[in-house]
Amino acid sequence: MIQLEGIEKVYRTERIETVALTNINMNVGEGEFISIMGPSGSGKSTLLNVIGLLDVPTGGKVALNSKPVTSYSDRNLARVRNEEIGFVFQTFHLINDLNVVDNVEIPLLYRKGISSGERRKLALRALDRVGLHARVHHFPGQLSGGQQQRVAIARAIVGNPRILLADEPTGNLDSQMGDEIMDVLRGLNENEKTTVVMVTHDPRQAEKTERVVRLFDGRQVS
Amino acid sequence: MTKHLLKLVWNRKRINFLITVEIFFSFIVLFGVVLAAVYYVDNYRQPLGFNYENAWRVAVEMNNRAEGSHSSQSSQTDINAPKEPSEKAEPPSATTFKQLMAAAKEFDEIEGVATCTVTPYGDGTDTSSIGDDSNPIRYGVSMVSDDFPQVLGLTLTRGRWFGKEDDGANYRPVVINERLSRDVFGDADPLGKELRRPDLPPKQEEEKSTPMRVVGVINEFRKDGEYTAPDNFLFRRQLLNNQMSREPNALMLKVRPGTTAEFEEKVIKRFQAIAKDWSFEIEPVTKMRETANTFRLAPLIAGGLVAGFLMLMVAMGLTGVLWQNVTQRTKEIGLRRAKGATARRIHKQILAELIIIATFGLIFGVAAVVQFPLLDVIGDINSRVFSLSIVISLAVIYALTVICGLYPSWMATKVQPAEALHYE
Ligand SMILES: Nc1ncnc2c1ncn2[C@@H]1O[C@H](COP(=O)(O)OP(=O)(O)O)[C@@H](O)[C@H]1O
Numbered sequence: 311m312i313q314l315e316g317i318e319k320v321y322r323t324e325r326i327e328t329v330a331l332t333n334i335n336m337n338v339g340e341g342e343f344i345s346i347m348g349p350s351g352s353g354k355s356t357l358l359n360v361i362g363l364l365d366v367p368t369g370g371k372v373a374l375n376s377k378p379v380t381s382y383s384d385r386n387l388a389r390v391r392n393e394e395i396g397f398v399f400q401t402f403h404l405i406n407d408l409n410v411v412d413n414v415e416i417p418l419l420y421r422k423g424i425s426s427g428e429r430r431k432l433a434l435r436a437l438d439r440v441g442l443h444a445r446v447h448h449f450p451g452q453l454s455g456g457q458q459q460r461v462a463i464a465r466a467i468v469g470n471p472r473i474l475l476a477d478e479p480t481g482n483l484d485s486q487m488g489d490e491i492m493d494v495l496r497g498l499n500e501n502e503k504t505t506v507v508m509v510t511h512d513p514r515q516a517e518k519t520e521r522v523v524r525l526f527d528g529r530q531v532s
Numbered sequence: 533m534t535k536h537l538l539k540l541v542w543n544r545k546r547i548n549f550l551i552t553v554e555i556f557f558s559f560i561v562l563f564g565v566v567l568a569a570v571y572y573v574d575n576y577r578q579p580l581g582f583n584y585e586n587a588w589r590v591a592v593e594m595n596n597r598a599e600g601s602h603s604s605q606s607s608q609t610d611i612n613a614p615k616e617p618s619e620k621a622e623p624p625s626a627t628t629f630k631q632l633m634a635a636a637k638e639f640d641e642i643e644g645v646a647t648c649t650v651t652p653y654g655d656g657t658d659t660s661s662i663g664d665d666s667n668p669i670r671y672g673v674s675m676v677s678d679d680f681p682q683v684l685g686l687t688l689t690r691g692r693w694f695g696k697e698d699d700g701a702n703y704r705p706v707v708i709n710e711r712l713s714r715d716v717f718g719d720a721d722p723l724g725k726e727l728r729r730p731d732l733p734p735k736q737e738e739e740k741s742t743p744m745r746v747v748g749v750i751n752e753f754r755k756d757g758e759y760t761a762p763d764n765f766l767f768r769r770q771l772l773n774n775q776m777s778r779e780p781n782a783l784m785l786k787v788r789p790g791t792t793a794e795f796e797e798k799v800i801k802r803f804q805a806i807a808k809d810w811s812f813e814i815e816p817v818t819k820m821r822e823t824a825n826t827f828r829l830a831p832l833i834a835g836g837l838v839a840g841f842l843m844l845m846v847a848m849g850l851t852g853v854l855w856q857n858v859t860q861r862t863k864e865i866g867l868r869r870a871k872g873a874t875a876r877r878i879h880k881q882i883l884a885e886l887i888i889i890a891t892f893g894l895i896f897g898v899a900a901v902v903q904f905p906l907l908d909v910i911g912d913i914n915s916r917v918f919s920l921s922i923v924i925s926l927a928v929i930y931a932l933t934v935i936c937g938l939y940p941s942w943m944a945t946k947v948q949p950a951e952a953l954h955y956e
């Protein structure tokens with residue numbers, strides 16, 4: 311499903327060079343649920359961004375569904391991000407000036423041939439799948455953190471991507487809300503066979519996944 | 533997508549309000565200038581009705597008021613006042629005018645000469661009206677001698693000019709323009725008719741005794757030139773005999789093409805020899821036209837400069853606001869990129885939002901300016917000129933907004949998702 315081969319990532323600012331990732335080799339099979347762990351600054355987010363095509367590695371190869379995507383054009387990258395990947399962020403990144411359904415509809419706006427009625431239907435169904443039935447016409451500011459993250463997950467899965475990437479999805483939530491979000495992710499993995507890659511700090515959450523990849527200082531340690 | 537953007541713009545109305553207001557006011561200012569310009573262009577494209585080339589005006593100042601007591605008296609009376617049917621003697625000024633015209637004709641360089649009371653591009657005007665007082669039909673008037681159409685190249689569309697055949701008639705012959713004919717007679721033939729509203733009884737005594745009778749119609753005569761709106765006009769016959777009701781105040785000369793300014797001196801000298809106490813001043817009509825048109829165009833040019841400067845300020849302000857808008861939204865833009873928007877799509881979105889915001893401002897702008905005619909802020913501007921001005925102003929403002937949005941929206945395409953969504 312996801313193959314990483316010799317991934318390197320170096321951030322070059324005016325004077326300093328930061329090596330964020332060194333020689334990462336990784337394979338994630340279809341329907342797997344894995345977590346990436348490691349101390350702060352060890353390159354977890356960078357790795358997830360590379361997998362999610364939000365960032366370009368300085369070296370190495372990325373393949374999704376056995377298709378190399380490293381040299382894709384902007385248009386193809388956009389298509390893959392839209393159709394094959396769902397991304398969930400630690401800070402939700404909801405658009406505060408749009409209500410819940412409108413936020414969830416966003417990925418569908420960038421897909422051809424979906425009417426506004428269909429968009430609405432799919433968005434409501436996605437919200438249903440994450441267990442958010444009410445408050446769909448509220449604005450993000452009127453929701454709790456856990457509810458906001460549910461909205462963000464609904465937005466990530468509205469287009470039925472095969473891969474779900476989550477960067478510390480429970481990092482901004484208390485443990486009870488965090489558990490609820492974990493349940494949602496697990497449910498998606500078990501019921502819909504979505505491949506999930508999750509970055510986390512929390513060993514308790516990592517335990518619930520099938521496999522743990524550990525990073526230290528940009529290197530894969532297990 | 534449009535619905536999505538409309539919601540987004542609407543939910544951000546507080547931030548977008550500033551841009552809307554800016555667009556609103558620029559539209560109003562621009563509309564004012566465009567309206568004036570379109571009005572002028574529209575007027576300019578319509579026939580002028582006369583030929584100013586090689587026409588000279590000789591302004592005549594009669595200083596011997598004591599001698600010509602009769603004329604000074606009559607020049608104060610209204611031109612529509614009844615003539616006294618009298619056996620009185622010919623006023624000396626009439627004789628002098630006839631002598632001046634005869635002298636002018638002797639020059640080879642002069643092809644024609646006529647008198648008039650109102651000169652094209654001149655300062656003086658003379659207006660009158662017919663019909664009932666509540667809804668009068670107004671028109672400009674000039675009293676001219678029989679040769680006037682040859683000197684100014686007027687075009688008759690119907691009938692004839694007045695002349696010898698009208699001597700001693702029991703009516704006053706007039707030539708009117710088509711516009712006045714339409715206003716008074718509608719589609720009916722005006723020739724031979726008395727100039728008064730057919731549906732109203734004769735108003736004044738004079739209309740009964742010596743009525744004005746239409747003997748000919750000209751296409752147009754726009755005394756104040758090509759930038760003014762075409763209006764009604766009427767020519768009355770200037771008599772230079774004991775029937776003279778009013779003195780001319782200028783002679784119009786048609787000179788041979790290529791006649792130079794030195795010739796002016798010769799003419800003045802000759803005229804001065806005939807009328808020692810009178811003073812004369814010659815000016816080619818082309819020159820008067822230049823002066824009059826410059827005077828009319830000056831406010832438009834000034835207004836245009838002010839509006840242009842204002843547009844520049846608005847454009848700079850708008851670019852700044854939009855640029856700020858984009859930088860404040862890098863997270864949203866990064867998010868959209870992460871969710872599958874191409875750079876092109878982002879570019880389009882920013883421009884589309886801008887057009888929506890501008891449209892709000894412009895809707896209010898158009899709503900405001902269509903009140904102008906209702907409030908009678910602007911005079912006799914027709915609806916064609918008015919609506920064309922709205923269309924042009926809209927196009928300019930849209931173009932300006934899009935141009936202002938190009939750089940900020942290009943900036944938006946440079947947003948990299950990973951960086952924009954980076955969590956610190
Ligand atoms: N845009 C960037 N520019 C420069 N350095 C960066 C950038 N993003 C991340 N880094 C650096 O790369 C390293 C890994 O960062 P990150 O992947 O965010 O770590 P983690 O998510 O594990 O906390 C850190 O040293 C961080 O400072």
Ligand SMILES: [Mg+2]
Nearest residue numbers: 354355356477
């Ligand atoms: Mg991180």
